[in-house]
Amino acid sequence: MAVGDSDTTPDTAPGTRRPGGRTARNREAVLEAALELLSELGYAATCVQDIANRSKVAASTIYRRWGNRDGVILDLAQTLVAEPAGALPDTGDLERDLALLGQVIVDVMSSPRGGVVQSALVAAGVDSPTARKTLAQIVNRRVEDTKLIAERAIERGDVPAGTDARHVINTLAAPIYHRWYIGGERPTTEELHRYARVAAHAARSGLLS
Amino acid sequence: MAVGDSDTTPDTAPGTRRPGGRTARNREAVLEAALELLSELGYAATCVQDIANRSKVAASTIYRRWGNRDGVILDLAQTLVAEPAGALPDTGDLERDLALLGQVIVDVMSSPRGGVVQSALVAAGVDSPTARKTLAQIVNRRVEDTKLIAERAIERGDVPAGTDARHVINTLAAPIYHRWYIGGERPTTEELHRYARVAAHAARSGLLS
Structure with missing residues (x-):
């Protein structure tokens, strides 16, 4: 969808109730x-x-x-x-799904739209609580949209019941963000695989409940 | 040390060779x-x-x-x-050492000096490759200064030889930075313990070589 082309966006500013106007x-x-x-x-x-x-x-x-x-x-x-997330990886193997999801996270960071806006929020968030809140909201929304990957592993019995699916996604995502925004480098495929291995192993070992 | 009170700082700008002047x-x-x-x-x-x-x-x-x-x-x-790192935790247990180190990382982030400068670099780094490089240099320096924690665990035989001590430190640090700069919140003690558990477990399982 093009930026701002939704007329259904709530808009309470005075004098602005003219959808399409x-x-x-x-x-x-x-x-x-x-x-x-x-x-x-x-x-x-x-x-x-x-x-x-x-x-x-x-x-x-x-x-x-x-x-x-x-x-x-x-x-x-x-x-x-507000944009819908794409199809989630579903290979039947948690570690492989997480490695594929890691690639998607890197792709969003490097995309002209997602990356630019996300980076601007990281910069703005250093000073502004509102920007920090928005960034956290965006990232949490993505976690909610992707945690099904971990929930499927729980259903398959690959990961103990009681595992918090959001912790699994965050254990994968944290080193990707860290490498990008703190280390200043795009994670390599090898690194993505290591992050996925660590997250899947922690989940299987019951450390993420 | 007070900011900039070192007269030994290399200074190559013209007309500036007057230490103490x-x-x-x-x-x-x-x-x-x-x-x-x-x-x-x-x-x-x-x-x-x-x-x-x-x-x-x-x-x-x-x-x-x-x-x-x-x-x-x-x-x-x-x-x-240029400031020296403090004494490293050395309890004889990798997970406990990492949890203590995690607390130190959080303390630096919340300190008036370290936190402010680091946050400014994160913000500047979004646009500026030079700031990104400086931030990466600071963070890498801290990893070098603290990786002894993991090296001691290798020496004790708690962690397989061939483990990369820097990966162990980064596996602990990444979720702390992620929570702070992306999630917008200070990690709780419970979260720090979880991060330390995941990093120590990954190291012991030979995933961080």
Whole structure:
């Protein structure tokens, strides 16, 4: 779906209840402009005036509706949360499913949209509790969307009942994020396999209840 | 040690070879001011002009010597890398040592100095390859300084020979950073114990070679 093309988004700002009207078109233009600028200039260099110039929406309108740059980025992030997750790996083997999921996480991080917005939230989140909350919400939503991988392993009896499926996903995801945002490098396939092996082994050993 | 009080720091900028002189005093004042402002205002809101006002060093001098705000933050970070690590836990049990180390990592993240600078680097690193490199350097240095914990476990025969001690430390550290910078929350003691258990178990099972 294109950024901001949902007319069903709740919108309580005064004077904005015109689905498909100028307000909706403005929102779409602003979010698209913000995404482009984040990709081109990075988080620190993207400012409201640039977004206004690119989107042809007045800066005063942007400040009124979104408050500031981070408000625009949070709105952009919300459109990502609303997107449906893709099909989950289901090979019948937890470790193999986790390795495939790890690849999907890396692909999202490196994608022009997901990666740019997520990185901007990580940067914004260092200062802003609201951005931290949005980032946590996005990541938790992805955990909820993918924990079925671990639940299937529990159903198959490969992993003890009482295992917390979210811990399994987080045990895989944590070293991927760590490698990317702290180590500054994209995890290699070999590393992804090691992370999947550690997470699957911890789950099977009953350490993730 | 106080920020920037080392006169032995290599300094190759022209006209700066006066240890203990005005240049050294300026550096100390600028780094202290930057640290204070990062603590008070956060990364995004800290700018060179504020640092100049607080340190009473001319903005033009700061631009000439450090290039920009991130240059100051990187220099500040370098003073942290140069600080010696504290005594390592040595209980004779890998899992217990790792849980204690996890507490130290959390303490550094929540400390006024380490936490503020590290968070600023995470934010800066989203856009800047130089900041990413400095952050990775700081974190890798800490891994090198603490991997003795895992090496002792190898020597005791608790963990198979051929285990990579750095992988053991990173398996502990990754979920701590993930919880903090992505989940937006300080890990609880219970979580730290789980992370330590998973890392120690993976090491003992020979998964971290």
